[in-house]
Amino acid sequence: MASxxxxxxxxxxxxxxxxxxxxxxxxxxxxxxxxxxxxAIRKYTKEHEWIDISADKKTGVVxxxxxxxxxxxxxxxxxxxxxGLEVQAGDAIGAVESVKSAADIYSPVACKxxxxxxxxxxxxGTVNQVPEDxxxxxxxxxxxxxxxxxxxxxxxxxxxxAYAEFTAAExxx
Amino acid sequence: xxxxxDPPSCGSHALxxxxxxxxxxxxxxxxxxxxxxxxxxxxxxxxxxxxxxxSIEHHxxxxxxPDSTILFxxxxxxxxxxxxxxxxxxxxxxxxxxxxxxxxxxxDKKQPIALVRRRxxxxxxxxxxxxxxxxxxxxxxxxxxxxxxxxxxRALRKLxxxxxxxxxxxxxxxRVNERHDIVVDILSPSGGMFKISGSxxxxxxxxxxxxxxxxxxxxxxxxxxxxxxxxxxxxIKARGVESVxxxxxxxxxxxxxxxxxxxxxxxxxxxxxxxxxEVLVIREEEALxxxxxxxxxxxxxxPEWIFGQTPLFTFSxxxxxxxxxxxxxxxxxQLPHDFQGRITVRHGEIQSVYLSLSDDPFNMTDPxxxxxxxxxxxxxxxxxxxxxxxxxxxxxxxxxxxxxxxxGMWLNRMFGIPEPVEGQKERSLSEEVVRAIQESKLGMWLSx
Numbered sequence: 001m002a003s004x005x006x007x008x009x010x011x012x013x014x015x016x017x018x019x020x021x022x023x024x025x026x027x028x029x030x031x032x033x034x035x036x037x038x039x040a041i042r043k044y045t046k047e048h049e050w051i052d053i054s055a056d057k058k059t060g061v062v063x064x065x066x067x068x069x070x071x072x073x074x075x076x077x078x079x080x081x082x083x084g085l086e087v088q089a090g091d092a093i094g095a096v097e098s099v100k101s102a103a104d105i106y107s108p109v110a111c112k113x114x115x116x117x118x119x120x121x122x123x124x125g126t127v128n129q130v131p132e133d134x135x136x137x138x139x140x141x142x143x144x145x146x147x148x149x150x151x152x153x154x155x156x157x158x159x160x161x162a163y164a165e166f167t168a169a170e171x172x173x
Numbered sequence: 174x175x176x177x178x179d180p181p182s183c184g185s186h187a188l189x190x191x192x193x194x195x196x197x198x199x200x201x202x203x204x205x206x207x208x209x210x211x212x213x214x215x216x217x218x219x220x221x222x223x224x225x226x227x228s229i230e231h232h233x234x235x236x237x238x239p240d241s242t243i244l245f246x247x248x249x250x251x252x253x254x255x256x257x258x259x260x261x262x263x264x265x266x267x268x269x270x271x272x273x274x275x276x277x278x279x280x281d282k283k284q285p286i287a288l289v290r291r292r293x294x295x296x297x298x299x300x301x302x303x304x305x306x307x308x309x310x311x312x313x314x315x316x317x318x319x320x321x322x323x324x325x326x327r328a329l330r331k332l333x334x335x336x337x338x339x340x341x342x343x344x345x346x347x348r349v350n351e352r353h354d355i356v357v358d359i360l361s362p363s364g365g366m367f368k369i370s371g372s373x374x375x376x377x378x379x380x381x382x383x384x385x386x387x388x389x390x391x392x393x394x395x396x397x398x399x400x401x402x403x404x405x406x407x408x409i410k411a412r413g414v415e416s417v418x419x420x421x422x423x424x425x426x427x428x429x430x431x432x433x434x435x436x437x438x439x440x441x442x443x444x445x446x447x448x449x450x451e452v453l454v455i456r457e458e459e460a461l462x463x464x465x466x467x468x469x470x471x472x473x474x475x476p477e478w479i480f481g482q483t484p485l486f487t488f489s490x491x492x493x494x495x496x497x498x499x500x501x502x503x504x505x506x507q508l509p510h511d512f513q514g515r516i517t518v519r520h521g522e523i524q525s526v527y528l529s530l531s532d533d534p535f536n537m538t539d540p541x542x543x544x545x546x547x548x549x550x551x552x553x554x555x556x557x558x559x560x561x562x563x564x565x566x567x568x569x570x571x572x573x574x575x576x577x578x579x580x581g582m583w584l585n586r587m588f589g590i591p592e593p594v595e596g597q598k599e600r601s602l603s604e605e606v607v608r609a610i611q612e613s614k615l616g617m618w619l620s621x
Contacts, residue, residue, distance in 0.1 A: 047378055076414055077412065077414055099353075100295035100296075100353065100374055101293070
């Protein structure tokens with residue numbers, strides 16, 4: 001995700017950060033219908049993507065954060081990457097359009113795209129509703145296979161607490 | 174990169190573009206390395222080519238330092254510019270586009286219109302020499318969707334708009350509306366809200382770009398509405414972004430006075446002293462000799478970007494669950510009685526085709542025989558549906574043969590394929606776009 005969160009001064013921005021600071025925010029990670037959440041580790045980028053990786057640290061799921069989804073406003077189109085695409089951390093793997101703005105989505109880690117969420121082609125608004133849901137019907141963007149470098153990239157990302165602090169600081173900006 | 178975001182560079186060799194342009198590096202670097210380090214930069218393009226201007230803009234977005242703020246002004250030759258995630262078959266009357274615009278000189282002489290897909294979001298706009306575009310690239314921290322539209326609105330007010338726009342009628346003022354467009358309100362009974370400027374945005378990791386049109390004195394406003402109305406509008410259900418139609422109007426301001434007023438307003442806003450108020454003019458040959466811009470032009474002129482980036486859509490002759498609208502009866506009347514058809518296209522590539530005289534073709538076996546033959550064909554590579562259908566029917570005979578000639582002609586019309594001319598080779602939309610670029614000044618430059 002681009003630095004959109006910082007960039008879009010919506011009136012409701014303060015409300016967004018309030019939500020993020022509130023303990024209820026944690027509920028996102030322990031949703032019972034989230035298939036991998038129970039044993040997955042989730043981390044975040046400064047560009048507002050998240051990535052879950054599996055217990056064996058070989059595969060992952062990528063999406064954009066709740067904070068980013070709220071700040072962007074109504075998402076009307078999601079451009080998905082092509083399956084099989086191999087990328088480095090920071091490469092564009094898609095884009096979302098909301099309120100006349102095309103914003104890039106960046107890969108959090110070096111990886112290969114193994115599956116894309118075709119549901120978003122039909123229902124882009126899913127990203128607004130459940131951006132951090134990695135289950136069937138959720139707003140995840142792509143499933144990936146991590147490379148060795150990808151795992152190193154992952155280690156360097158922010159955990160949920162660090163990301164919450166980061167976004168709080170950003171919206172106070 | 175993936176295919177639907179960054180167009181492959183391979184397709185453009187068909188344009189006859191020589192990618193290894195010989196150029197003098199000193200000319201280029203003077204503009205884009207020395208000047209690019211300044212905190213506030215103002216550029217004006219001397220090119221009127223939409224592909225070049227959008228590529229200069231994209232180069233500025235990608236190459237300028239993250240904390241700099243840039244104003245870029247440009248005017249294009251007649252063009253229809255669709256948003257990144259739009260559908261040209263839905264947004265544009267492609268046959269009218271191909272016919273070009275009337276000129277004052279003679280009835281036979283027409284001005285060509287370029288078809289462009291930009292990299293930012295938003296809807297379709299018309300450009301010509303009476304429309305000037307502004308673009309501001311800034312750090313995300315200061316970006317706001319209205320900030321620079323307000324800057325241009327202030328410039329217009331100082332130039333005497335809306336008074337100049339409305340003449341003797343009472344004007345309600347120039348303002349930025351809830352869609353982040355600039356409008357003038359005309360208060361007389363025949364008045365209303367008129368759009369004079371449309372906004373769109375592109376956000377990257379480190380930069381935010383806001384660009385907008387401004388209708389100053391376009392002589393072609395009477396042609397715009399028909400150009401932006403596709404015959405297939407009533408049949409297409411598209412993913413992605415649909416344009417919002419607005420009545421438009423000129424503000425009756427000259428290009429030079431507009432440019433000066435916007436530059437002044439930009440400098441006031443950012444506290445640029447008179448000494449720093451330098452507008453660098455970028456000439457077309459210098460732009461094209463800059464590698465990043467040249468690459469951008471190759472990408473934007475690639476038919477696989479213009480047509481192939483189109484989000485999933487379904488063309489259906491009859492109401493469906495997903496698109497229950499009544500279909501235009503006058504257009505349906507041109508088809509054989511009881512004919513029904515549905516074509517699904519993803520990223521310009523045909524996914525399925527159901528064409529039939531039966532009552533309910535939508536319950537036919539999946540995939541249909543025609544789908545099996547036509548799947549993976551690219552819609553913009555089809556030069557005549559009659560030939561495509563004849564071939565497909567010979568490979569996959571239909572139980573209910575329909576008039577291939579009649580249906581083929583109708584599909585040609587719906588998908589904007591040029592009317593076949595006796596004795597001339599049919600051209601697909603892709604070939605038409607390539608030909609139009611080759612015949613423009615850009616084509617001559619690029620083939621040098």
